[in-house]
Amino acid sequence: MRILYHFWISPACRKVRLALNEKGLKYELVVEKDWERRDGFLALNPASEVPVLEDENGAVLADSQAIVEYLEETYEDVPLLPKDPSLKAEARRLIAWFDRKFQTEVTDNLVEEKLMKRLMRAGTPNTAAIRAGHHNIHYHLDYISYLTERRSWLAGDEFSLADIAAAAQLSAVDYLGDVPWEQHPTAKIWYSRIKSRPTFRPLLADNLPGMPAPKHYADLDF
Amino acid sequence: MRILYHFWISPACRKVRLALNEKGLKYELVVEKDWERRDGFLALNPASEVPVLEDENGAVLADSQAIVEYLEETYEDVPLLPKDPSLKAEARRLIAWFDRKFQTEVTDNLVEEKLMKRLMRAGTPNTAAIRAGHHNIHYHLDYISYLTERRSWLAGDEFSLADIAAAAQLSAVDYLGDVPWEQHPTAKIWYSRIKSRPTFRPLLADNLPGMPAPKHYADLDF
Structure with a gap:
């Protein structure tokens, strides 16, 4: 299963979610409060920053631009960058x-x-x-x-x-x-x-209880 | 002629210079004090940030990562990113x-x-x-x-x-x-x-007079 570690209000995470959605790729969302610097998350991304994508093939990717460039190269059916x-x-x-x-x-x-x-x-x-x-x-x-x-x-x-x-x-x-x-x-x-x-x-549909x-x-x- | 608008101590500019040098591409350096927000420079990059590359074909490129990705796609002889x-x-x-x-x-x-x-x-x-x-x-x-x-x-x-x-x-x-x-x-x-x-x-060889x-x-x- 493809997993996106994200935090709902983060623009970098929203960018990756939109790219995944546009490409029609299914994924599970896992909420990560990256400022808590959880050990298991640091092992995925030593910068302790969302978004992190674990792809179906096991590849672990960090940094929103590195992730969307990877998606662009790996899933070419719906291109999101011009060719030229x-x-x-x-x-x-x-x-x-x-x-x-x-x-x-x-x-x-x-x-x-x-x-x-x-x-x-x-x-x-x-x-x-x-x-x-x-x-x-x-x-x-x-x-x-x-x-x-x-x-x-x-x-x-x-x-x-x-x-x-x-x-x-x-x-x-x-x-x-x-x-x-x-x-x-x-x-x-x-x-x-x-x-x-x-x-x-x-x-x-994102909503923060109390806010x-x-x-x-x-x-x-x- | 290929022109790189740069400021010598800027790491983003140094990154582009190194990439151009590694790829064996010739270019002229033009010093730009981007904080002065010169009109002619704003026309090249509305963010008023070095580096800006004017390629031989007339393409004007801004943002160090956009520039090096462009060089990678356009001048493939010396690759600077893995293929996979x-x-x-x-x-x-x-x-x-x-x-x-x-x-x-x-x-x-x-x-x-x-x-x-x-x-x-x-x-x-x-x-x-x-x-x-x-x-x-x-x-x-x-x-x-x-x-x-x-x-x-x-x-x-x-x-x-x-x-x-x-x-x-x-x-x-x-x-x-x-x-x-x-x-x-x-x-x-x-x-x-x-x-x-x-x-x-x-x-x-870069050197700042007085410093x-x-x-x-x-x-x-x-």
């Missing part, structure tokens, strides 16, 4: 943009401060960081609008891992109700196209 | 380890604080961060020793982009004289094998 090397580089540039830049400038400031600190009992939220996150998200939504005014999807004509990486980040922030969709109608149209894909539905998602989170007509 | 998808995933896991984890835990604390802040006139070094960098580097050198006691190179039998990513980070910290090689003899042997490759030599490298930096018998 330059177009593929453009998709990978955008994946890195969302995995790293959006994560640092927005998600760390909002999801880490408002939700993870509470879950991990790791102190009180830093209000300056939260303010920075609210400020920075506009710039990223503008960039999504800019790209989708010129292309069908973020990296080009086809839906790709770039859309998946961006949607994985935004869905985590959207769980907090912190995405100002109304001010970014073009980005909202792009997100609603992704949200209505059947592969996205399991993410919309439920806002009503619009799972609503396809938000 | 699981082994390739292991190499990519380690690349991410050094690109992200080492960068955050060590390089940001030492190179950013001690050298970049001075260059960018961005305030005084944070002594707590520097202390953390000195503390964390031991853990990473132990991990390099652990891996190379079991494998010829970091990711397996062959020299790969994992070795390049690790050496790129360590070479930047070594420019400050902040790598405690004597306490990590196995990691030192691995680094001396990389340092003696002809492809590494241009990095050892010269320590004597051992360019010394193959350090």
Whole structure:
């Protein structure tokens, strides 16, 4: 059986779940609180970071980008990257943009401060960081609008891992109700196209007891 | 002509230079102070981050991993990743380890604080961060020793982009004289094998006026 060690709100884990779903690959989800540094999990990934994928063939894979590149090479029926090397580089540039830049400038400031600190009992939220996150998200939504005014999807004509990486980040922030969709109608149209894909539905069903998602989170007509 | 926009001490740029050198590809280096956010550079990479590669065919590529994956797919004569998808995933896991984890835990604390802040006139070094960098580097050198006691190179039998990513980070910290090689003899042997490759030599010639490298930096018998 294929197993994904994950934590539900983690954008890196959401990215891998979406890639697996798009490729039609079945897997079991195991919740891992990676900050607890469980011995059995450290043996799978010495960085003690979710996601970790144990594939059916026994391969153990860590790092969200290493995992999706592996899936891309191993399960080719539903490609999630363009074939042409330059177009593929453009998709990978955008994946890195969302995995790293959006994560640092927005998600760390909002999801880490408002939700993870509470879950991990790791102190009180830093209000300056939260303010920075609210400020920075506009710039990223503008960039999504800019790209989708010129292309069908973020990296080009086809839906790709770039859309998946961006949607994985935004869905985590959207769980907090912190995405100002109304001010970014073009980005909202792009997100609603992704949200209505059947592969996205399991993410919309995620719910944290005691900290439920806002009503619009799972609503396809938000 | 192929052009690499770079900044000499940046590990991400050093990683791309090493990959280009290993593949025997010629290129011109253009120094870019990306923190100045020059308009012409923003047009090449809206993230305003080095490295950016302009390939001979006119393709413009940003993000160090997107660039080296592109080089791997486009110039196949000297492969720098294993062929097998699981082994390739292991190499990519380690690349991410050094690109992200080492960068955050060590390089940001030492190179950013001690050298970049001075260059960018961005305030005084944070002594707590520097202390953390000195503390964390031991853990990473132990991990390099652990891996190379079991494998010829970091990711397996062959020299790969994992070795390049690790050496790129360590070479930047070594420019400050902040790598405690004597306490990590196995990691030192691995680094001396990389340092003696002809492809590494241009990095050892880098020098900042007014802040010269320590004597051992360019010394193959350090």
